Amino acid sequence: MSERKTLVATFGFDIDFVLRRISGREYDKIILLSLKTPEGEKRVEKAYTTLKTVCISMGVDCALEWLEKNGFVRTIYSILSREAGEASVELYLTGGPRILVVSALTAALMLSSRHAEKINIVVEGEAFEKTWEAPLKTLKKLVALDEKSREVVMHTAVLRRTSLAELSRKLGLPKPTVLRRLRELVDKGVICKMGDEYLLCPQVDQLL
Missing domain, CATH: 1.10.10.10 (Winged helix-like DNA-binding domain superfamily/Winged helix DNA-binding domain)
Incomplete structure (x- = not known):
C-alpha cells in the first residue's frame, strides 16, 4: 500500500497556482493555509469554493485553515506536525502573501527531524517556468x-x-x-x- 500524500499550500485569492500543482499529480488531501483578514476573507472564501469543487471532482479531500492575528508560525507548526505524522507532505509556497510564506517556512524549519523526513518544500516561478524543490531534512542540515x-x-x-x-x-x-x-x-x-x-x-x- 502506497503512502498517503498531502499538499499543504499557502493560499491567497488566486487558485491558478494550486490548480497547476495538482494537475497530473495525485494527492489524498489538500490543505490551504490562508490569512483571515476583514479585507480579504470573502475573496479567499470565493477562491476556496471554486477550488474545492475541483477537488471534489478529483475525489480529493480539501480543507481551508484560517490563520488569525498573531501566532502564525505556531499554528502552521501544529498543522505540519499533524499532517507529517499521517502522510508524506508537500509544502507548496507559491501562493498567498509573503508573511504567510515566510511563516510557513519558519514553522517547517522548527519541526523535529522525524517530521522533517516526511516533508518536501516546493516553490514555483510566478512569471517563468522554474521550480525549486528541497527536502526539508536537507534544508535543516544546512541551517544547523x-x-x-x-x-x-x-x-x-x-x-x-x-x-x-x-x-x-x-x-x-x-x-x-x-x-x-x-x-x-x-x-x-x-x-x-x-x-x-x-x-x-x-x-x-x-x-x-
Whole structure:
C-alpha cells in the first residue's frame, strides 16, 4: 500500500497556482493555509469554493485553515506536525502573501527531524517556468551548520569541485582544520568526496 500524500499550500485569492500543482499529480488531501483578514476573507472564501469543487471532482479531500492575528508560525507548526505524522507532505509556497510564506517556512524549519523526513518544500516561478524543490531534512542540515562549516560549503559551491589545498588557501585556514570540517560535512551528506576532490552532494547542489 502506497503512502498517503498531502499538499499543504499557502493560499491567497488566486487558485491558478494550486490548480497547476495538482494537475497530473495525485494527492489524498489538500490543505490551504490562508490569512483571515476583514479585507480579504470573502475573496479567499470565493477562491476556496471554486477550488474545492475541483477537488471534489478529483475525489480529493480539501480543507481551508484560517490563520488569525498573531501566532502564525505556531499554528502552521501544529498543522505540519499533524499532517507529517499521517502522510508524506508537500509544502507548496507559491501562493498567498509573503508573511504567510515566510511563516510557513519558519514553522517547517522548527519541526523535529522525524517530521522533517516526511516533508518536501516546493516553490514555483510566478512569471517563468522554474521550480525549486528541497527536502526539508536537507534544508535543516544546512541551517544547523556553524559559521566555518557554512564557509566551507559555500566556497565548495562556488568552486564546484575543489581540493583540500585550494579550500585551505581560499579560507585562510590550516589544512588539518579544513580537513576536519570536510570529513564532518561528508558524514552529514552535505559534501561528497570524489578521489582527491570535494563537491556538493547532489541534493545540496541543486539547492545552492
